[in-house]
Amino acid sequence: MKRLTVAIDGPAGAGKSTVARRVAEELGLLYVDTGAMYRAITWKALQSEIDLSDEQVVAAIAREAEIVLDPPEVLVDGVRVTEAIRSPEVTDHVSMVAGMAEVRRVLVEKQRQMAKDGGVVMDGRDIGTHVMPDADVKVFLTASIEERVRRRHLEMIRRGYASDPDRLYQEIKRRDEMDENRSHSPLKPAADAVMLDTTGRSIDEVVSMILDLCRTKV
Ligand code: C5P
Numbered sequence: 709m710k711r712l713t714v715a716i717d718g719p720a721g722a723g724k725s726t727v728a729r730r731v732a733e734e735l736g737l738l739y740v741d742t743g744a745m746y747r748a749i750t751w752k753a754l755q756s757e758i759d760l761s762d763e764q765v766v767a768a769i770a771r772e773a774e775i776v777l778d779p780p781e782v783l784v785d786g787v788r789v790t791e792a793i794r795s796p797e798v799t800d801h802v803s804m805v806a807g808m809a810e811v812r813r814v815l816v817e818k819q820r821q822m823a824k825d826g827g828v829v830m831d832g833r834d835i836g837t838h839v840m841p842d843a844d845v846k847v848f849l850t851a852s853i854e855e856r857v858r859r860r861h862l863e864m865i866r867r868g869y870a871s872d873p874d875r876l877y878q879e880i881k882r883r884d885e886m887d888e889n890r891s892h893s894p895l896k897p898a899a900d901a902v903m904l905d906t907t908g909r910s911i912d913e914v915v916s917m918i919l920d921l922c923r924t925k926v
Contacts, residue, residue: 711737711825711826711827711828712735712737712826712827712828712844712845712922712925712926713823713826713827713828713830713840713842713843713844713845714728714731714732714735714737714828714829714830714843714844714845714846714847714918714922715830715831715835715836715839715840715843715845715846715847715898715901716728716731716829716830716831716832716835716847716849716918717831717832717833717834717835717836717837717846717847717848717849717895717897717898717901718833718848718849718850718895719833719850719856719880719884719887719895720856720860720880720883720884720887721851721855721856721857721859721860721880722849722850722851722856722906723849723851723859723906723911723914724743724831724832724849725741725743725831726911727831727849727906727911727914727915727918728741728829728830728831729741729779729780729829730911730915731829731915731918731919731922732779732828732829734915734919735829735919735922737827737828737829738822738827738828738829739779739828739829739830739831740777740819740822740823740828740829740830740831741777741779741782741831741832742815742819742830742831742832742833742835742839743802743831743832743833744777744782744793745775745777745815745818745819746802746805746806746811746815747782747793747794747798747799747802748773748775748782748784748789748793749766749769749770749773749775749805749811749815750793750798750801750802750805750806751784751789751792751793751798752769752773752784752785753765753766753769753801753805754797754798754801756769760801760804760805761804763808763809763810763811764810766805766808766811767808767810767811767814770810770811770814770815771814773785774786775818791867794867795869796869799879799883800879802883803882803883803886803887803890804886806833806887806890807886807890807891807892809891809892812834812892812893816834816838816839816893819832819835819839820839820840823839823840830843833887833893833894833895834893834894834895836848836897836898836900836901837893837896837897837898838893841898844922844925845902845918845921845922845925846898846900846901846902847901847902847904847918847921848897848898848901848902848903848904849904849906849914850903850904850905850906850907851905851906851907852907853877853880853881855906855907855908856880857873857876857877857880858873860876860880861873861876864876902921904917904918
């Protein structure tokens with residue numbers, strides 16, 4: 709029997725990864741953070757000191773890279789990059805890399821491979837619309853931009869980075885605009901996604917709302 713598939717999409721800072729990880733833990737499912745995969749390719753491209761706007765070269769990197777997601781660890785070609793892929797430098801370049809059609813094709817294929825037997829909670833921008841259009845549960849998480857900035861600010865400080873809320877506001881706005889307006893599988897809710905505004909809601913509350921949705925499917 710095919711096991712449950714859960715797609716969690718939404719803009720930057722909406723709380724997707726924290727919530728998706730918890731839902732996966734509660735249900736004993738595999739958690740796949742697809743943003744980490746786009747970040748991993750961006751990290752490798754930055755390390756390789758290539759021209760990041762050269763789509764052919766970045767696509768070759770995506771094809772060759774061996775990405776391992778072993779939550780919470782992320783490895784690229786055997787190198788542990790768990791923290792490095794969250795650096796401001798990677799964050800500043802990731803939406804450009806994620807806008808490249810061939811990079812998306814390569815990563816989407818890997819993501820579908822991971823989801824093929826079900827039993828997965830996957831978070832990203834195009835999971836319900838493109839990667840797993842037949843997912844059993846689709847959730848689109850949102851939050852006000854002020855709330856998303858506040859959460860990212862606290863997260864950056866917790867991870868030991870200097871953080872400026874004004875800069876974060878601009879970064880999140882720019883990333884959302886690039887993700888929403890790219891031509892290949894842009895950020896948007898699937899027609900059958902449940903919209904969940906997490907502004908002012910605790911993680912526990914959001915997790916329990918999603919678990920309720922999952923229980924209606926088993
Ligand atoms: O989720 P996270 O913020 O780590 O994602 C980093 C970036 O990766 C996003 O801003 C977006 O450009 C890209 N991304 C994507 N499609 C996904 C997941 C992430 O384009 N499924």
